[in-house]
Amino acid sequence: MKRRFFILLAAAIALTASAEGVTVMQGYHTTGRGSQRALLLRMDFQDDKPITRLTFRLKGDTRQHVVGLQLFASDADEFYADAAPTFLGQAWAAERVSFTLHPSSTIAKKRLWLTARVKDKAKLGRGIDASLTRIDYQDGTCWEVPDSIGDPEGEARIYATHSLVFVPTTDSCRFYRIPAMILDRNGHLLVAADRRYDSNADLGNHRIDVAVRRSSDGGRTWSPQQTIARGDGLSDGRYGFGDPALALTPSGRIVCIMAAGRNNYFHGMRHMGITMSDDNGENWTPVRELTASHFHDAAHGLTDSLGFWSIFTTSGKGLTTRDGTVLFTTNTLSEKGSYTSDCYILSSRDNGESWQLGPDRAFAGGDESKLEQLNDGRLLISVRRSGARGFNTAEADGTRWQQQWTNDDITNGNACNADILRYNKDVMLHTYLKHPSDRANLVLAMSRDEGRSWHDVMTIQPGYAAYSTMVRLPNGDVAICFEDASYHVGNGYALTFVTITRQQIRAFSE
Numbered sequence: 001m002k003r004r005f006f007i008l009l010a011a012a013i014a015l016t017a018s019a020e021g022v023t024v025m026q027g028y029h030t031t032g033r034g035s036q037r038a039l040l041l042r043m044d045f046q047d048d049k050p051i052t053r054l055t056f057r058l059k060g061d062t063r064q065h066v067v068g069l070q071l072f073a074s075d076a077d078e079f080y081a082d083a084a085p086t087f088l089g090q091a092w093a094a095e096r097v098s099f100t101l102h103p104s105s106t107i108a109k110k111r112l113w114l115t116a117r118v119k120d121k122a123k124l125g126r127g128i129d130a131s132l133t134r135i136d137y138q139d140g141t142c143w144e145v146p147d148s149i150g151d152p153e154g155e156a157r158i159y160a161t162h163s164l165v166f167v168p169t170t171d172s173c174r175f176y177r178i179p180a181m182i183l184d185r186n187g188h189l190l191v192a193a194d195r196r197y198d199s200n201a202d203l204g205n206h207r208i209d210v211a212v213r214r215s216s217d218g219g220r221t222w223s224p225q226q227t228i229a230r231g232d233g234l235s236d237g238r239y240g241f242g243d244p245a246l247a248l249t250p251s252g253r254i255v256c257i258m259a260a261g262r263n264n265y266f267h268g269m270r271h272m273g274i275t276m277s278d279d280n281g282e283n284w285t286p287v288r289e290l291t292a293s294h295f296h297d298a299a300h301g302l303t304d305s306l307g308f309w310s311i312f313t314t315s316g317k318g319l320t321t322r323d324g325t326v327l328f329t330t331n332t333l334s335e336k337g338s339y340t341s342d343c344y345i346l347s348s349r350d351n352g353e354s355w356q357l358g359p360d361r362a363f364a365g366g367d368e369s370k371l372e373q374l375n376d377g378r379l380l381i382s383v384r385r386s387g388a389r390g391f392n393t394a395e396a397d398g399t400r401w402q403q404q405w406t407n408d409d410i411t412n413g414n415a416c417n418a419d420i421l422r423y424n425k426d427v428m429l430h431t432y433l434k435h436p437s438d439r440a441n442l443v444l445a446m447s448r449d450e451g452r453s454w455h456d457v458m459t460i461q462p463g464y465a466a467y468s469t470m471v472r473l474p475n476g477d478v479a480i481c482f483e484d485a486s487y488h489v490g491n492g493y494a495l496t497f498v499t500i501t502r503q504q505i506r507a508f509s510e
Contacts, residue, residue, distance in 0.1 A: 062128040116156075123158065126157070133145055180317060185248065192228070204262060228287075241258045243259045328345070343367075344360075345360075363392050378393050378395060417466075429447075
């Protein structure tokens with residue numbers, strides 16, 4: 001009976017909110033030191049009742065970490081996609097903060113945004129949050145907003161550095177997915193991603209292009225988008241390109257391989273594209289088909305050397321071993337109608353000019369995977385699975401794979417691409433989604449025994465998230481770029497960049 005009462009009470013509150021015509025949404029769940037516009041709340045007003053004042057409460061110890069708040073108006077679905085939102089006012093941080101609105105500003109815009117200016121020395125890992133508590137109207141009435149409406153779930157966690165690399169609905173593209181990130185020879189960042197235009201579906205259902213952005217200041221700012229692989233929307237092999245993977249060769253060349261064509265993986269994906277840059281990502285070679293010069297199968301046309309029916313490149317970060325071999329991982333299907341993938345290694349010993357696939361299987365029944373090199377030179381593969389993540393080891397050249405195993409230390413209910421990183425000789429790091437069913441709760445785990453055991457050290461993003469990629473920066477910080485849907489209104493993921501400081505990593509390992 002009590003449960004029914006609370007259900008009815010919640011329904012009554014929801015109806016009241018509808019009657020008042022107010023909807024409040026939480027912003028993104030991450031921000032950074034020095035951020036000038038950390039998005040806290042979005043507020044939609046469905047009626048034309050003029051508002052004269054909005055009052056907010058800063059939650060927890062938010063006041064200690066922010067300088068003040070700003071209020072903006074913008075009809076955009078994505079606040080950061082609006083280059084010039086209408087500024088309505090600002091206020092210093094206090095327990096209660098109010099904004100007085102002029103009638104001319106309240107009717108013109110029905111969507112308002114509350115942002116915060118974060119202190120340069122805000123405490124790392126702490127959250128900032130606010131709730132809408134009261135609305136005063138021009139007719140003299142007011143509404144004390146209940147927490148069920150004015151205080152949506154979530155907060156913005158503070159990182160040393162934070163930025164959005166690819167923002168939905170910007171640069172004539174609604175959907176972005178699949179980040180890959182590396183450092184160039186100068187230690188500067190480069191991120192590649194899918195431009196999925198008006199459909200968030202995977203390659204094979206529509207044309208997808210690959211774009212990159214670069215940063216020379218540790219991820220604080222990014223260069224304009226540059227499309228490095230543009231599909232023609234017509235041909236089998238060049239219909240579209242997606243799921244990029246990046247590696248840096250010993251010569252300093254950046255190699256980007258990607259899936260290609262008009263068929264998706266389970267319908268005979270038979271093409272892979274490759275493009276390269278010898279000037280830190282400023283210019284790229286025309287995309288060529290990786291398999292065309294090397295492999296041919298009389299029955300199926302262009303294919304890989306082992307005669308697979310379908311092949312798919314794992315997106316994210318490749319591996320360059322200590323002897324200079326460049327390695328990427330692939331998924332393969334042996335025959336039409338099969339839904340069981342095996343993982344094989346794609347390797348190059350000549351700076352990406354020629355490639356070999358296999359010959360040994362790295363993981364049976366696997367999915368997207370990542371590689372790292374152990375202290376003794378052997379390879380470690382970490383494999384996407386639903387449930388416990390899969391692992392295996394091999395010789396440094398990718399041969400003689402051992403008996404594969406699963407590790408319950410890294411377990412998720414929704415299989416998803418992740419990343420593994422050797423931080424130093426003693427520590428390895430792993431990102432993964434720790435949730436029983438959804439793509440949510442992006443976690444960082446650590447191993448101090450060469451990947452045999454793992455323990456969680458921090459939650460990166462507790463809300464909805466998906467693919468992730470990471471690198472170690474020259475100063476010892478760890479940079480992570482991930483698909484972020486903590487603020488979601490039907491536009492898919494923002495590709496969010498954060499850094500975890502070397503001091504935080506050191507504290508986790510003690």
